[in-house]
Amino acid sequence: MKSAASAMSHDDTQETGVPQIRDAIREAIVERRLSPGTKLSESDVGNLFNVSRTLARAALQALSYEGLVSVEKNRGAFVAYPSPEEARQIFAARRLVEPGILRDAAARVTPSDIQHLKQLLLEEGRLMSERGQTARRAEIKASGDFHLTLAAISGNAIMQRFMEELVARSSLVIALYGQSTVSSCGHSEHGDIIEAIESKELDRACHLMLHHIAHIEADLDLRERKSLGLKEAFEL
Amino acid sequence: MKSAASAMSHDDTQETGVPQIRDAIREAIVERRLSPGTKLSESDVGNLFNVSRTLARAALQALSYEGLVSVEKNRGAFVAYPSPEEARQIFAARRLVEPGILRDAAARVTPSDIQHLKQLLLEEGRLMSERGQTARRAEIKASGDFHLTLAAISGNAIMQRFMEELVARSSLVIALYGQSTVSSCGHSEHGDIIEAIESKELDRACHLMLHHIAHIEADLDLRERKSLGLKEAFEL
């Protein structure tokens, strides 16, 4: 396997600190430059960012709290490889919280917020028509940003952080179990939700949101792919 | 101020590892043996648990991710001192997610789960009638356990972890802003919710839950207590 290090970009600005490292790795995971299961050794991470293992380890720990990295005792850290069950729970959580966040957001939304959302939508559409790795990565981020912006508008920092975790983990799930090559989020659905918010049709907005999440989930193939029991794999 | 160390118990079993330390400190915070604002120096924590600063630091970092400890750069870690605004957001988050969790839990609840919940209720009642610090601490934990058990029954590990964070932080908020000396959770309200679940009255159960959370929040005095402007403090 290609070294984990080479898969990440690294600006040489000597801005030290765990947050930079954590954020850089998270971005790499969310944008799928790092695939689930990739080993993230402390030394490699440290070398890549020109820091000691101490800081590399701290960054990996931080990511493990967010569920993006799993650390196995005495074995090291790996980009998380969510199980189908875990994937289901992530989306169940989103169905549980996003309508509520949407309601809170709608109650506080300002015209400037609406403008911001529409801006995001435009950008998203632009990226969809482009081709190339870079555009694809930017599109992934943009489509998540819609949901995160709603959380930000809701004004609840706690729910916002939770949504950041859920969106990031969703990206991992889609990378693993997504079937269609098309974008993770139905672009038009975002637009419909914005419209519903704008015209204060709260119930319809929530309904659309639930439908939208279900739509994303429907594109996943979450059938258990066991190791085939180590026996079943060869009998027959 | 009394040393932070002396406020925590510590069993001498040489079970090393960050989790033990983290859990012990969390328990101490949730049970209010450690007050908001208390300094948690890395050396003290390390000495207390007979580990190096490395592990102490890791444990404190972990707690900061849960919002129970705030670490200030170059100054150290302190038991979190949530602002009134933060407190409001914590309860807003609970109002947002607990009805949903309750619905999911009700859909999967087994007779054995009901029995477990009633058991908790009994224990809670028993502790309420007792007196003394130890009983008070146990009661605090028991009252939170009701909400956590519901999350466990819902079968969603992600929501469960989120609820653990919210309940723990609620304990901090109540310690800071709670007015009445009585228990944080209306004991009878828990019983009513169990009944509603048992008889499959979902809407009523959710309604009761919202009411219950509002009831807890109503006991708080979340008025901003500024430093009193340094002038107003003395002009009558």
Add this chain to the structure above:
DNA sequence: AGAGGTCAAATTGTATACGATTTTCTGCAC
């Protein structure tokens, strides 16, 4: 060739060392 076992290399776990920053104490001028 295959099974099993020992050793070497790599990697993580934890402690310690040292520099940087903040806080506290001290002493001197006023």
Add this chain to the structure above:
DNA sequence: GTGCAGAAAATCGTATACAATTTGACCTCT
């Protein structure tokens, strides 16, 4: 006594060192 350097102490930030564990290779014996 008050106020303000400046030094001393304490505490955090980061790197390095060393122990423990895992992994994989190689070698032997059947």
